[in-house]
Amino acid sequence: MLVKIVGKENVLTKPEDIAPYKRDASAFEGETPIAVVLPSTAKEVSEILSLCNENNVPVYVRGGGSSLTGSSVPLGGIVISTKRFDKILELNITDRYVVVEPGVRLDDLNYYLSKYGYMYPPDPASSIAATVGGSISTNAGGLGGVAYGATKNWVMGLEVVLANGQITFFGGKTLKRSAGYDLASLMIGSEGTLGVITKAILRITRVPESKTRIVAYYRSEDELGAALKNLRDSDINITMMEFLDRESMESVKKTLGIEYPEGAEYMLMIDVSGSSDETKRMSSAALQIISGTSPITFRAASNKAEMDAFYSARKGLYSSTLLQRSSPSETVIIGDIVVPPTEVPATLKEIKEYIRSHGVHAVLFGHIGDGNIHMNIFADMANEQSKQSAFDLLRESGIIAVKHNGSVSAEHGIGMEKVDLLIEELKMKNASVNYELMKAIKNAFDPKNILNRGKLFGAR
Amino acid sequence: MNEEEVLAYLKSTSEKCIRCGFCVQTCPSWNSHGKLEYYSPRARVTLTRGMLEGSVSPEDAVESIYSCNTCRRCLVECPTGVDTAELVIYARYYINQKLAGPSK
Missing domain, CATH: 3.30.70.2740 (Alpha-Beta Plaits)
Structure with a gap:
């Protein structure tokens, strides 16, 4: 039956073909599914769900398979892979949205948007592997969360196939909406338990013109907390605010050779963004605030290479600690x-x-x-x-x-x-x-x- | 490496994989095989581990292992530094010990 819906080439049943779908990036190992199905249209998903619902067969949807909590691990049943849902369908800069299929990877989406000077802000560290559908299903956040929030702030509408196979649409192409329950929001973070997303309308915003990166090192949680409070109390447009503890810094030092000062228990890293003039003014204000919070040392990156080096300490942290x-x-x-x-x-x-x-x-x-x-x-x-x-x-x-x-x-x-x-x-x-x-x-x-x-x- | 060392290498290297999937879309082989997970670096590591544990037969892994062109693009993105290209070379040796040749 599945073959009839999507074609023979889009149903995997050989043990070796489906074995890689048993796990994701979490510590959990699933149970071998009966089949992995690769639909490419909402209609096909609808027919698959209708069939599974009728026969009480569990359905596990998988995007990039990068979940850290086992939400994409199958426990038998069938797996629907969204990998053929990989198209960017529409970009509307005036109305500030992009329409995409759920299998589009976040980095690919942002590469596409960057050509127009725009971005889709949710940026989990797994953005090279994570898909739009998966990140909506887990309400993914990321490094820009301090300014841009999480995925829930950027989804305007969703095409969803319900468990019984019915195709419907939640939300739409408008930023404002007050028409009954917000079912699009209900889907966000629902981890694939309520329906299968087959299309998403996502908000986009301009990539900031300019950015400055500042790092500071602190001896204690209280000092780190004071910097956090004073910076957040200011009018500075902070688009990233990350921290590393001493063990993290030690990992980064061992693997990437990035040093940290003696006595430092915490590293604080912030990005200040805006127009060139604004960034200049705000980074100067941020440095002044930080200087008043008893850091061991602090400084702004003087050029892009230095900015990238600081960033690699944070972005490379996952791999650095794994190597430990x-x-x-x-x-x-x-x-x-x-x-x-x-x-x-x-x-x-x-x-x-x-x-x-x-x-x-x-x-x-x-x-x-x-x-x-x-x-x-x-x-x-x-x-x-x-x-x-x-x-x-x-x-x-x-x-x-x-x-x-x-x-x-x-x-x-x-x-x-x-x-x-x-x-x-x-x-x-x-x-x-x-x-x-x-x-x-x-x-x-x-x-x-x-x-x-x-x-x-x-x-x- | 003798056979014992190859087995030890395959075991320790495949255990380093954390299945994050960062490697998948960098793989030209995955791209040219309909983007099927079976042809991804992540699957090659998983299948190698499966062969050692006995849950995957060499016959079942052979096509995935031999479809790698050892370009090492996956290594660039791997957070734990798994050199899948190198793993694949030894996995081929392992498979060849078990089978007559690369074809099914």
């Missing part, structure tokens, strides 16, 4: 908590104290400007104790975040990894009813639970 694994079998589990920016210093202190007292190997870094703290936790998955310690830290950091009015996930989603933490967060906020509401919404969209079964809600 004590054995190849060691896995890195990535934490993804978020707190209000003012709560960052206290949150960092508590997590650091837990890491110290429990002897876990973990490094902290992230998008400090929007309160998003990442952790690379090293775990030998073959060693039960190491694995347990890593997941205990992941859980504890989530609880610390919620205590500080934050959340257990900022931009990676829940997937298979944080189902218990999501329930715990809602419990701590006296909002357990939300989980029931989510289940009711899921039931309204997908009564047979065929879409991404086993994710977000755990039990299959």
Whole structure:
């Protein structure tokens, strides 16, 4: 039947062809799907879903397969790959939108938009692999979150195929809309549990004319926090605000040769953007603010090469820390908590104290400007104790975040990894009813639970 | 390398992969084979690991392993420095030990 819908060449059933689809970038291994299907139109997706719904076959949608929480790992059923949905369909600069298919990779989209001086701001570190559909499904953020927010701020409309095969459209081509429930927003971060996205209308904005990068080093969380507060209290247009802890800086030093001053516990890196004149004025103001926050050293990059070198410390951090694994079998589990920016210093202190007292190997870094703290936790998955310690830290950091009015996930989603933490967060906020509401919404969209079964809600 | 060393190399190198997929779209072989995951560097590493663990047969991996043109574009993007081109060379040796030749 699937062959009839998409053609023989677009249905993979040989074990070797479907084996690579069993895993994504998370630590989870899925169950072999019956088939991988490669549709290219909403109509084909509609027919596939209709067939699967009728026969109660689970459907797992996969974009770039770069999920860090297992949200694209299949647990049997069939996989729908969006790789043939790879077209940019329309660009409207006047109305500030671009219409794309879900399999378009974020870097490819931004390369296309850059030719017109525009960009689609959500920029997860995995943008070379991540697709539009996947990043909408996880409400991805990225380094520009401090200025541009997350994916939810940039999606205007979505064509969606519902579990029963019905094709519909949420939102549209207008920025403003007040016409009933915002179902387009409901799709964002739903991790493929409510419908299959087959087209997206995305907001775009101009690439800033000019940018200056500044780095500063601090001895403590409080000093780092003071810089964060003073910079955020100013009128400076900050388009990136990242931090690295000492262990992260040490990794970068070992692998990229980027030095840091003695006594530094944290590195702060910011981008100031705007027109040339504005950037000049604002970077001068930023340097003045930073100088008043007791940094060990601080400076602005004097040229593009230096800007790139600073940036590589942050962008290359993932690989730098991975190269610090004590054995190849060691896995890195990535934490993804978020707190209000003012709560960052206290949150960092508590997590650091837990890491110290429990002897876990973990490094902290992230998008400090929007309160998003990442952790690379090293775990030998073959060693039960190491694995347990890593997941205990992941859980504890989530609880610390919620205590500080934050959340257990900022931009990676829940997937298979944080189902218990999501329930715990809602419990701590006296909002357990939300989980029931989510289940009711899921039931309204997908009564047979065929879409991404086993994710977000755990039990299959 | 003797056979034992090749096995150890294939194991340690394939274990370095974190399946992030940064390599996939850089691969000209993936691009020219309908962008199917089977022909991606990530799959070559996964299949090599599968062969060593016994979940994938050399016959099933052979086409993926032999479709790599060893250009090393994937290495440029790999956050853990997996040299898939080198891995593929040893994986071919491994497959040849198990099979008569490269064709199925």
